[in-house]
Amino acid sequence: MISLRVTKRTFKGGAAVSHEKRTADCETIKMGVPEKVIIPMLQHIGAPCKPLVKKGDYVKVGQLIGQSDKYVSAPIHSSVSGTVTNIISLVSSSGTYMEAVEIKTDGKQEVHESVKPPEYSSDAELLELIKQSGLVGLGGAGFPTHVKLSVPKDKKIDILIVNGAECEPYITSDYREILENSWNIVSGINILMDLLKVEKVLIGIEDNKPEAIKILSSIEATNDDKIDVVKLKTRYPQGAEKMLIYSMTGRKVPPGKLPMDVGVIVMNVSSVAFIAEYVKTGMPLIKKRVTVDGPAVNKPANVEVLIGTPLVDVFNFCGGLKDNVSKIIMGGPMMGVAQSSLNDPVLKNTNALLAFDAESAKLPPESACIRCGKCAEACPMNLLPLFLNQNALRENIEGLKKFHVMDCIECGSCSYVCPAKRRLVQSIRLGKALLRKSNS
Ligand code: SF4
Ligand code: SF4
Incomplete structure (x- = not known):
């Protein structure tokens, strides 16, 4: 059985933010197919993809529609079947222009012929498959997973950390992943243990999620003697990579260095579960569980959304927005990005959509620094x-x-x-x- 251990060690600093996990008990509901999707060619850290389709093309679910020849990038797939109506220009959250494929859906959700359970016989082939799946860090970072898992020969990884901390207020999408999909998490861990040749896996979960801790620490599975669930102190930003590594292993990642420099790779819990699902089905990354919440949302929920779905459709699915909505954030309130348009689409790394009314979005006036430290x-x-x-x-x-x-x-x-x-x-x-x- 996967064992449970409690660590009292935690990082210095941080903040005791309010949790606001109102959707923790909201089982994931699937949203239907929207009338159109807008699929940006940059949904990851790295080089943008070039569209492989043009206006008028018919596309199917799982079809490759964007690719880059750069190493740090991730291919993009269609989340729907339908007709490409345009290649448009969008402004990314970093302020740069990028192309996006706009598709009018036909509701048939015909699956592309290329989607089938993949076969692999070596680590290199598995890494290539993970690249082809389009997977990026689903916890919000959006770093291409195949790059993270490509360990240089001079580095040795001995611990895989699975990040289920989810320390940002409001967001419960990873929590629901653990509750609803724990077997895929454990299967994904086994695939990654094999790939990375690690003998120890630590799943980090904050102590404000006892149900998630209980579920994962009671699983009996292959290699369960090498997997520990680690109960972490609830403190923001416990889920940030460097903080998590310190709390769970005592290792400190020096400034400018990466987790692999201290023998660790950190993977988000939903990313790990996706790898297991992909190896079973061959369906690339085309959907995302998103927490929809905030004081200006009528019916907060956890929703499984097709990537590229306009935000307005997601909010309408959740009962619509209240009249006095003033701010929309993609991601959590601490690290998320304010959205300028409800027509913007859900991305691969969208884990939450939050809507705030004028009162809750109001920023108090800034005053002079009082040097309090x-x-x-x-x-x-x-x-x-x-x-x-x-x-x-x-x-x-x-x-x-x-x-x-x-x-x-x-x-x-x-x-x-x-x-x-x-x-x-x-x-x-x-x-x-x-x-x-x-x-x-
Ligand atoms: S935002 Fe930057 S400077 Fe501020 S607490 Fe976090 S790491 Fe430190
Ligand atoms: S008042 Fe100045 S010293 Fe105090 S927390 Fe704000 S910026 Fe820091």
Whole structure:
């Protein structure tokens, strides 16, 4: 049986954010096929894909419709059957333009001939299959999984961490994955243990999710003696990679280094389950479980959505938005991205859609820094957010470098605790952009 252990070790700093996990008991409901989907060619960290289809083409479910020849990228597949009506230009969350394939659906959901259970006989073939599945980090990061799993020869991985912490307020999509799909998680773990040749797997779950801990730690399966569920202290941002690795193993990932530099790979729990499903069916990544919540949503829910579905359709499926909606966020309230249009589509790494009314979205006025030091105490990366804020606002590149702006994981803990309500994380993002620009 998978064993359970409790760790008292936790990272320094962070914030005690309110949980707001109102959808924890909402079993996932499948949303139907929308009238149209808009499938962006950039849904991951890395190079955008080029559309492989043109206006007028008929496409089927699972068909490859976008690809890049760059290594850090992930192919894009159609989530529906229907006719391509346009190749449009969209603005990504990072502000860059990207192409997107617009498809009018026919409701038949005809599956493409290429979709069949894959066969592989080597690690290299499995890695290539994972690449072809279009999988990216489903916890929100969107990093191409095949790149993460390609371990250089000079690195040795001895621990696989499966991230089920889900520390952001509101989001319960990974929690529902554990409750509804625990067998796929364990099957995925076995596939990855084989691929990475690791002898130890740790599944991290915060102690505010006792049901998820109970379900996973009572499973009997192949290799269960090598798998532990680790009960973590509930504290934001426990699910951030570097924090999670420290809490679960005591290993510290140095600034500028990767988890694999300390022998660890971290995979989101839904990504692991997807790998098991893909190996069984060959259906690439075309759908996503999304938590739909927030004070301006009429019927909060966990919804299985086809990728490319316009946000407005998802909200309408959840009873629509209340009249006074003022802000839509894709992702959690701490690290998510505000959306400018309800016509924007659900992406591969969309784990939540939150809608806030004018009252709850209102930002308190910013006042002068009172040098209380609370932001520095809260920073899990040991940074000095007040100085990063100052240097970003003064556009002082040398100051940004001196205070290690690029080490910021943009968790927002500093902004959350600041009594002066300084827009710390926003200015730090600006500072990073300034530094990147000065380097280019
Ligand atoms: S400086 Fe960055 S890493 Fe530190 S608390 Fe603020 S947002 Fe998080
Ligand atoms: S928490 Fe806010 S007020 Fe306090 S030192 Fe940091 S920026 Fe200044």
